[in-house]
Structures are given as C-alpha cells and as structure tokens.
Amino acid sequence: MADWQNYGREGGLYRRLRDACAADWAAYTWHPFVQQLAAGALPLPxxxxxxxxxxxFLIHFARAKALAVVKGESLEAMRGKAGAVLAILDETKLHLKYCADWGLDEAAVMATPETMETVSYTRWVMDRGMHGDILDLEVALAPCTVGYGEVALRIMAHAGRADTYKSWIEAYASADYQAMARAAAARLDALGDSHGGEARFATLARDFRMAAQLEARFWQQGLDIL
Incomplete structure (x- = not known):
C-alpha cells in the first residue's frame, strides 16, 4: 500500500468513504493541476x-471549524476544534506572506472576489454542518484536510517531480501537516464508530464524494483562466 493510502485504519470510516468514491477521489488528488504542479509545468498565473x-477559502474553513466547536460531541472535542480555529486564523497570516513571495500584494488579495468555485465549496460545507451533526460536518471537511496530505505524498513520490513549487509541496508533505491529516482521518473513524457511521454510510459517502468533486473544481479554476 502506498504511503498516501495509509490514512485511517483498515475497515474504518475514512478508508471506506475514500474507496466508495475512488474515481472522484483520484480525479481530485491527481488532477491535471496537481500533475502540472508536480512537474513544475503549471503556469504561474x-x-x-x-x-x-x-x-x-481558508477564511470560510475557519468558520466551519468554529461550527465544529458548536457541534462538538464533548468538551475535549470542543477544545480541539477551538485550537484548530486559532491555528487556521494564524495560517491566514502566513498565507498572505506566502502570496507575497509569489508576487501577490496583500491588498490585491483581500480585494479579489470569491469565484463561483470558492463560494459553492465553502457554503456547501457550512450547509452540511448547519443541517447535520458533527459527523456530517467532519465528513465534509476531511477531503480537504486529508486530501491535501495525500496530494503532497503523491507528488513527493512522483518520478518527474520538479522544484518549481517545492515550498508548497513541502508544506503539505511536512511532518506537522501529515500528523494533522492522519489525526483528521482517525477522528472520522472514531466518529463513525460513535455516531452511527454504518447506518448512515450511503449519505456520508454521497457527501464525501461531493466534497471530492468540489475540490477537483477548485483546482480546475486555476487552469480555466489560462
């Protein structure tokens, strides 16, 4: 089994969801945008x-994590999600600095409207969280958190990998991010056990598939501007 297939436990909810939408998951985690990024051929624009x-997207991801505090099944879970919210808000500052490294001015970034892909993905996640329980919300969030970890490991294992976007690749391949991705998959497994994942599997799989499809469209928007 490849490293990027090792998230979650065998027979756990995460792997079952991933396997249930294998084609859509592959289309997301090895999208042409990702392939070009790996090869260093992705146009800078x-x-x-x-x-x-x-x-x-990160701004709304923080809001979704804040909703997970409200939906949290225990005080321990609420504390963990509160910490995650603060971590994402700190990440937004680092992200702006990273954008500047690629010639993007902070004022210009802040003034840019959200695309339809960004709106549709982020509001869908919030909708799943608002209308469901903590498991529904975590299923909607996991393809981003865990998926980016898988994307990075796929790229690292790619024979034709180039260094053009090395800093981005290494950020998601780092030990810290990989630990977070594995924790997210493990949490999904645990919630599947405690919140009736087996009985709800069809609905959860539908949502996991939708998140993977929305992630693929998020990549695609970068290619569509060319």
Whole structure:
C-alpha cells in the first residue's frame, strides 16, 4: 500500500468513504493541476489564481471549524476544534506572506472576489454542518484536510517531480501537516464508530464524494483562466 493510502485504519470510516468514491477521489488528488504542479509545468498565473482563492477559502474553513466547536460531541472535542480555529486564523497570516513571495500584494488579495468555485465549496460545507451533526460536518471537511496530505505524498513520490513549487509541496508533505491529516482521518473513524457511521454510510459517502468533486473544481479554476 502506498504511503498516501495509509490514512485511517483498515475497515474504518475514512478508508471506506475514500474507496466508495475512488474515481472522484483520484480525479481530485491527481488532477491535471496537481500533475502540472508536480512537474513544475503549471503556469504561474494559474498558481497565483489558486493561491488567492485558497486564502479566501481558508477564511470560510475557519468558520466551519468554529461550527465544529458548536457541534462538538464533548468538551475535549470542543477544545480541539477551538485550537484548530486559532491555528487556521494564524495560517491566514502566513498565507498572505506566502502570496507575497509569489508576487501577490496583500491588498490585491483581500480585494479579489470569491469565484463561483470558492463560494459553492465553502457554503456547501457550512450547509452540511448547519443541517447535520458533527459527523456530517467532519465528513465534509476531511477531503480537504486529508486530501491535501495525500496530494503532497503523491507528488513527493512522483518520478518527474520538479522544484518549481517545492515550498508548497513541502508544506503539505511536512511532518506537522501529515500528523494533522492522519489525526483528521482517525477522528472520522472514531466518529463513525460513535455516531452511527454504518447506518448512515450511503449519505456520508454521497457527501464525501461531493466534497471530492468540489475540490477537483477548485483546482480546475486555476487552469480555466489560462
């Protein structure tokens, strides 16, 4: 089994969800945008467009994590999610600095409107969280958190990998990010056990698939501007 297939436990909810939408998951984690990024062939305008929208995405991701505090099943879970919210808000500052490294001015980033892809993805996640319980919300969030970890490991294992976007790749391949991705998969497994994941599997799989599809469209927007 490849490293990027090792998130979650065998027979756990995360792996079952991933396997249930294998084609859509592959289309997301090895999207042409990702392949070009790995090979160093991704045009810079496409990458810059992605970086700006990813910053705007992070703002809503923090809101979704804050909703997970409200939906948290225990005080321990609420504390963990509160910490995650603060970490993401700190990440937005680092993301702006990273954007500047690629020639993107902070004022310009902040003034950029959200694309339809960004709006549709982030509001869908919030909708799943508002209308469901903590498991529904975590299923909607996991493809981003865990998926980016897988994307980075896929790229690191790619024979034709180039160094053009090395800093981005290494950020998600880092030990810290990989630990976070594995924790997110393990949490999904645990919530599947405690919140009736087996009985709800069809609905959860539908949402996991939708999140993977929305992630693929998020990549695609960078190529569509070319």
């Amino acid at each position: 496409a990458f810059r467009h992605y970086l700006v929208q990813d910053y705007l």
